Amino acid sequence: MSFWEYANPKKFMQTSSWALPWVAGLSVLALAGGLVWGFFFTPDDYKQGSTVKIIYLHVPSAMMAINAWVMMLVASLIWLVRRHHVSALAAKAAAPIGLTFTAIALVTGMMWGQPMWGTWWAWDPRLTSFLILGLFYLGYMALWQAVEDPDTAADLTSVLCMVGSVFALLSRYAVNFWNQGLHQGASLSMDKEENVSDVYWFPLLVCISGFVLLFLALVLMRTRTEIRARRLQALLARERLA
Amino acid sequence: MMPELGKYAGAVLSSYAASLALLALVVAVSVWRGRRVKQQLAEVEARQGQNNG
Amino acid sequence: MIALLIRDLRLAIRAGGGFGLGLAFFLLVAVLVPLGVGPDSSVLAKIAPGILWVGALLSCLLSLDRIFALDFEDGSLDLLATSPIPLEGVVAIKALAHWLVTGLPLTLAAPVLAVLLNLPTPGYVWLVASLTAGTPALSVIGAFGAALTVGIKRGGLLLSLLVLPLYVPTLIFGAEVVKRGALAMEVGVPLLLLSGITAGAVALLPFAAAAAIRVNLR
Numbered sequence: 001m002s003f004w005e006y007a008n009p010k011k012f013m014q015t016s017s018w019a020l021p022w023v024a025g026l027s028v029l030a031l032a033g034g035l036v037w038g039f040f041f042t043p044d045d046y047k048q049g050s051t052v053k054i055i056y057l058h059v060p061s062a063m064m065a066i067n068a069w070v071m072m073l074v075a076s077l078i079w080l081v082r083r084h085h086v087s088a089l090a091a092k093a094a095a096p097i098g099l100t101f102t103a104i105a106l107v108t109g110m111m112w113g114q115p116m117w118g119t120w121w122a123w124d125p126r127l128t129s130f131l132i133l134g135l136f137y138l139g140y141m142a143l144w145q146a147v148e149d150p151d152t153a154a155d156l157t158s159v160l161c162m163v164g165s166v167f168a169l170l171s172r173y174a175v176n177f178w179n180q181g182l183h184q185g186a187s188l189s190m191d192k193e194e195n196v197s198d199v200y201w202f203p204l205l206v207c208i209s210g211f212v213l214l215f216l217a218l219v220l221m222r223t224r225t226e227i228r229a230r231r232l233q234a235l236l237a238r239e240r241l242a
Numbered sequence: 243m244m245p246e247l248g249k250y251a252g253a254v255l256s257s258y259a260a261s262l263a264l265l266a267l268v269v270a271v272s273v274w275r276g277r278r279v280k281q282q283l284a285e286v287e288a289r290q291g292q293n294n295g
Numbered sequence: 296m297i298a299l300l301i302r303d304l305r306l307a308i309r310a311g312g313g314f315g316l317g318l319a320f321f322l323l324v325a326v327l328v329p330l331g332v333g334p335d336s337s338v339l340a341k342i343a344p345g346i347l348w349v350g351a352l353l354s355c356l357l358s359l360d361r362i363f364a365l366d367f368e369d370g371s372l373d374l375l376a377t378s379p380i381p382l383e384g385v386v387a388i389k390a391l392a393h394w395l396v397t398g399l400p401l402t403l404a405a406p407v408l409a410v411l412l413n414l415p416t417p418g419y420v421w422l423v424a425s426l427t428a429g430t431p432a433l434s435v436i437g438a439f440g441a442a443l444t445v446g447i448k449r450g451g452l453l454l455s456l457l458v459l460p461l462y463v464p465t466l467i468f469g470a471e472v473v474k475r476g477a478l479a480m481e482v483g484v485p486l487l488l489l490s491g492i493t494a495g496a497v498a499l500l501p502f503a504a505a506a507a508i509r510v511n512l513r
Contacts, residue, residue: 170464
């Protein structure tokens with residue numbers, strides 16, 4: 001039993017059809033539980049008032065926006081090295097989800113920034129890098145759209161993903177250099193000093209797991225769709241030939 | 243039941259609304275496209291099955 | 296390889312090759328921004344570094360799709376791919392040719408346009424230095440983007456979308472050098488980082504671009 005068995009589309013379809021309802025159900029549970037807990041049953045922060053409740057959306061979506069790109073990078077590498085189609089399709093499936101998470105992180109960040117920093121938008125390093133990350137997602141998706149042959153598209157987007165990752169990191173350091181920014185430090189680092197207090201930490205953990213599960217469920221579902229779409233194209237092509 | 247959100251109610255509520263709307267959008271688009279592709283595939287498979295058999 | 300470089304330069308300079316288009320665009324940006332912002336010279340002095348860098352970057356973007364598109368259409372790219380020169384070398388030469396007809400003239404023209412934007416005197420040296428160090432990266436990154444989109448019809452807009460995020464670090468460090476230079480501050484760190492990005496891009500991106508071209512020619 002090896003991980004690479006799932007590179008077989010048939011095996012992937014079987015396993016994912018079994019796993020998808022569980023992952024989806026768990027993600028709904030965790031998301032609903034975490035958000036309700038966070039929204040209704042946590043106290044206001046003494047400095048930030050009720051805006052602290054935005055953390056339950058902002059932090060998990062920001063994390064997953066980055067993790068989605070990392071997942072795409074790994075999937076692209078697997079495609080380039082081992083030529084498993086499922087891997088390339090999973091990367092394609094993940095991009096719109098990552099873009100959505102980026103958008104959520106930006107929107108909630110703006111709504112949080114307005115009362116806290118007194119402005120909707122500041123050219124703060126983290127905000128700016130997220131905007132750039134969003135552009136990377138857009139470019140990646142546009143390239144998938146534009147190339148007709150699916151294998152060519154998979155190759156080109158994989159190369160773009162690798163080069164893009166390097167430049168995304170460079171941009172992150174560049175904007176840091178350019179502006180020190182208003183954004184608070186990491187809320188989840190191992191360093192207890194700057195961490196958020198436990199009251200917020202536990203519901204936040206539930207929300208993060210909810211976002212992770214939601215991402216998994218969506219990737220599974222969209223990859224299944226992509227595999228079916230690929231098969232549909234192949235069958236239609238055969239029909240035209242016949 | 244509604245918690246007291248104070249003067250930041252607008253910011254908090256609109257962030258929740260916007261985020262949930264975006265999540266709902268991506269889920270809806272994924273489900274919708276998934277269903278459509280599945281249905282089309284079923285049609286084509288049925289058609290080709292007849293031709294071959 | 297020299298022959299290829301000379302051929303590319305000839306093609307670019309010939310009428311309709313797009314040479315001068317970038318320069319004209321750069322000039323337009325430098326003229327239009329003061330018209331839009333107003334003639335206040337202190338405001339202009341403050342934004343001049345950024346405007347000049349953004350203008351140079353956009354002018355570079357204009358001619359990117361020509362790097363490979365024409366050769367792809369008439370089939371000479373297939374010949375180049377099968378020629379004894381490695382494809383990575385071809386990409387590097389083509390990026391160099393692009394830089395010679397866009398980046399270099401832009402660098403030379405920038406001080407003249409900086410007068411229009413009222414750039415403070417100490418900034419001129421750093422403007423030229425930062426453009427010299429940064430524009431090669433713009434050409435190489437652009438060549439990579441052009442290699443990705445070479446098979447796509449009307450890929451110009453897509454090319455811009457792909458390339459612009461990749462230009463961000465170069466733009467930030469480049470403009471930072473000029474900004475600090477204009478205020479007579481220390482510029483060593485951003486200039487080194489800028490040169491580092493250029494060196495890294497020149498060394499590595501031809502491989503990625505050549506891989507993309509091989510995929511597109513398959």
